[in-house]
Amino acid sequence: MENSAVESRPAGSRQAVVQRYVDILTDAGLKAVFGDQRNKDVLVDMLNVILPPHRKVADITYETTEIPGFTLFNKSVRFDLRCRGEDGRQFIVELQCYHQANFFRRCVLYASKAYGLGSQRGDGQAYEIPPVYFIGLLDKDMQDVQRFSPEDSIVSEYTFREKSTMMVPDETIFTIFVELNRFGKELEECETLLDKWCFSLTHINTLDKLPDELRTEAFERLFQACEIARFEPEVKLKYEKEMITERDYYNMLNTAKADGIAEGKAEGLAEGEARGRAEAEKEKIRIAKELKKNGVADNIIASATGIPEQQIAALK
Numbered sequence: 001m002e003n004s005a006v007e008s009r010p011a012g013s014r015q016a017v018v019q020r021y022v023d024i025l026t027d028a029g030l031k032a033v034f035g036d037q038r039n040k041d042v043l044v045d046m047l048n049v050i051l052p053p054h055r056k057v058a059d060i061t062y063e064t065t066e067i068p069g070f071t072l073f074n075k076s077v078r079f080d081l082r083c084r085g086e087d088g089r090q091f092i093v094e095l096q097c098y099h100q101a102n103f104f105r106r107c108v109l110y111a112s113k114a115y116g117l118g119s120q121r122g123d124g125q126a127y128e129i130p131p132v133y134f135i136g137l138l139d140k141d142m143q144d145v146q147r148f149s150p151e152d153s154i155v156s157e158y159t160f161r162e163k164s165t166m167m168v169p170d171e172t173i174f175t176i177f178v179e180l181n182r183f184g185k186e187l188e189e190c191e192t193l194l195d196k197w198c199f200s201l202t203h204i205n206t207l208d209k210l211p212d213e214l215r216t217e218a219f220e221r222l223f224q225a226c227e228i229a230r231f232e233p234e235v236k237l238k239y240e241k242e243m244i245t246e247r248d249y250y251n252m253l254n255t256a257k258a259d260g261i262a263e264g265k266a267e268g269l270a271e272g273e274a275r276g277r278a279e280a281e282k283e284k285i286r287i288a289k290e291l292k293k294n295g296v297a298d299n300i301i302a303s304a305t306g307i308p309e310q311q312i313a314a315l316k
Contacts, residue, residue: 028242
């Protein structure tokens with residue numbers, strides 16, 4: 001394969017580099033590409049690779065990304081991307097590129113909020129509610145949950161199933177995770193369409209052209225949609241502003257993490273030194289007691305151990 005890489009991205013890093021294509025695995029990049037209605041065919045291509053085979057999408061319309069709280073006491077939720085299929089099904093795409101506690105619960109909550117909107121359409125309580133597909137693109141290990149899918153799988157799906165038969169009684173809420181953080185194949189190793197999409201999503205910002213191995217209509221559209229020079233002026237300006245904000249945010253997170261590690265090391269060192277001093281004092285007291293028991297004078301014990309003579313006199 002001809003080397004198309006401009007600069008490899010360090011693991012866990014989103015450094016600013018001169019690049020031709022956006023980094024989709026940033027909030028700014030995801031919204032600039034998939035959030036632009038002119039690229040909805042590219043989003044449809046990606047959805048159809050991730051969704052179950054019997055749930056392919058022909059067309060979509062974009063929906064508002066914010067859902068208000070149902071009561072005054074419930075806060076609203078905001079998605080990275082939300083759209084609706086021609087049959088009413090909702091699709092939510094969320095990017096997760098840093099650790100967050102209770103991440104799985106948040107995904108279920110967001111999906112259920114969207115699902116609840118379907119019951120507010122005035123269907124006479126017939127509960128003809130379109131299903132919701134929540135798709136999470138993961139670019140970091142989720143430290144507080146077990147691995148979502150088996151070792152050799154990138155995509156995992158969760159929904160309501162009967163425990164023994166695994167039967168799905170009806171389509172309601174589906175949460176699908178694409179664990180891009182576990183994808184490590186080189187382009188020449190990519191055999192399936194999913195492999196090629198995972199490679200593109202994780203490497204496109206390091207490439208300077210479309211590789212020959214990806215030269216199909218779908219990936220040509222993807223690379224064109226990701227080319228920064230092709231952005232409309234307002235889209236490019238918004239993307240660049242949001243990338244500055246996002247880089248600052250990640251820099252603050254990394255700085256806070258580094259400061260926390262350094263502080264922890266300092267505290268650990270100080271604690272270790274204090275514990276060592278306490279152990280040494282205990283050992284000197286033990287020796288002083290032994291000497292005193294054997295009739296050694298207090299002034300000699302004080303000279304040998306460094307313990308004040310008054311303290312030695314009080315020892316039993």
